[in-house]
Amino acid sequence: MQTFGGISIVNAIPSWYGSSMAIDLKVNVDVEEGHSTFQSSLVKTILDYFRETYNIPELKVNIRSEIPQMSGLKSSSAVSTALIAAISEKFGIEVDIPKLSAILSIKSGVSVTGAYDDATAAYYGGVSFTYNKEFKLIKMENFPEDISILILAIGNRPNIDLKILKKYNLLFEEIFKIALRDIITAMKLNGLAIAEILGYDKEPIISALKNGAIASGISGNGPSIFALCKEGDDGPIYESLSKYGKVIVTRAVEIGDRYRKIDNTR
Template sequence: MVEGVGVAYGAITVVNAIPAFKGAAIGVDLKVVARVKLVEKEIVEGRSRVRGKNVHYDTSLLEGVLRVLKKRIGLETGLIVEIESEIPACGGLKTSSAVANAVIAGISDALDLGLPPLKVAEMSAEANLISGVSITGAFDDACASLLGGLCITDNGEKKLVKRVEVPSFKTIILAPSFTVKKSHLKIERLKLMKTFFEKIWNIALSGDWREALFLNGILCSLALGYDTSLALEAITRGAVTAGLSGTGPAIAIVGDVVEWARKLNFKGEVVETCLRG
């Protein structure tokens, strides 16, 4: 048995990659630590603590990681993983990308492989795709999770088109007490808006990630049936930008509106963090 440790971080959406397979995300300072054990017995086990609470862990993503590493490096072992996550479990905050990143980095540590971050992100995206956790593989999320800053990607090509450092703005995550399964969302509505999302992606590419995040959040919320009032109010309160992250239900608010957020009558968790530039 060999052991290793891997670390990755959460991220927030700037451009949803589902419509055009082109996405953008920014890292946030919410850590995931994966303690990995590679064992001879062909088993896959995962235990997870999220923000201090034990939660049930579905091992399908871990199985996807093993399939990818078997194909890429010929890995033939069982896997036992203990995950400690600061990322709220509501959805939209790139938990699956962060976990896959941390596990692959942990395996790299255990075997002294020295995998570079972009290679880890590429494998993470493949694992997310083949395990059915992500529609696009979420290469943008995987890059932002590992590299921080604004990562703009072509997910179809698994290409990091551009990475830009961003200020370490205070960031509020509104994490509802409920989760929403992708299968219950009208994802086809997003796909019908491909041309709009391509334009938003180009806005992010040109440097205005604040505008891109806001426009993306409005379009995604309207398409998927989420309320936009909190994001809009955050802007009026002085936020730099705000919007739905991923396919929700989490809302990301960038800017120093902490006092306003603390006073919200919000059914869920108000998480205070910052961008990881």
């Protein structure tokens, strides 16, 4: 089963309201009967849930991922929705895939709110707007087509105290309201606020903005940085971000792209 990584529009930790967009970094997960030697805490929690609830046999899990881990690019939600989808398809079990992903992400300790915003975007594609406290999908829409997305992909997030974000609930609830009508302004405000609050180096962000980015900031809890620009304007931004590390140029994934790709192979 294929799902997608993503970048943040609004981080859901402060106010439970979150928004995330799917990008073209793919995760593919398949399962077969057998035994896995190593399982991350997230994978183990999902397998245990299905064994205990539906009495399925032991499974070997094969994960192929283009998403750097511990980087704020939604690796955990992409892996968890893809694994839940692969298991439910193999055994004909009907579940709400993004909701179960959120519940088991909290249980396994990899997520604070369950990241239902990330799970819906990872699974359906497009841009999600959610209220994670109630696993409520407020709306989904597509990202503007003529925007390029650059990512300074930085992995191995340092140990940061995420509880501090809760103090800023009113600010992020306001950013979420802005996101409902203006995704790009909200991404910029959210990305800058997260950088300030969590104490990340703002130099690459400032440099991207000076070189023509219409928005730049931290994705998720960081440390990865995104920059957006009009298609064709990416050259100077790419150069400026490259001074700090590996830059990925990617595109937004539209709602239902996964199904269109499957259809194309027929």
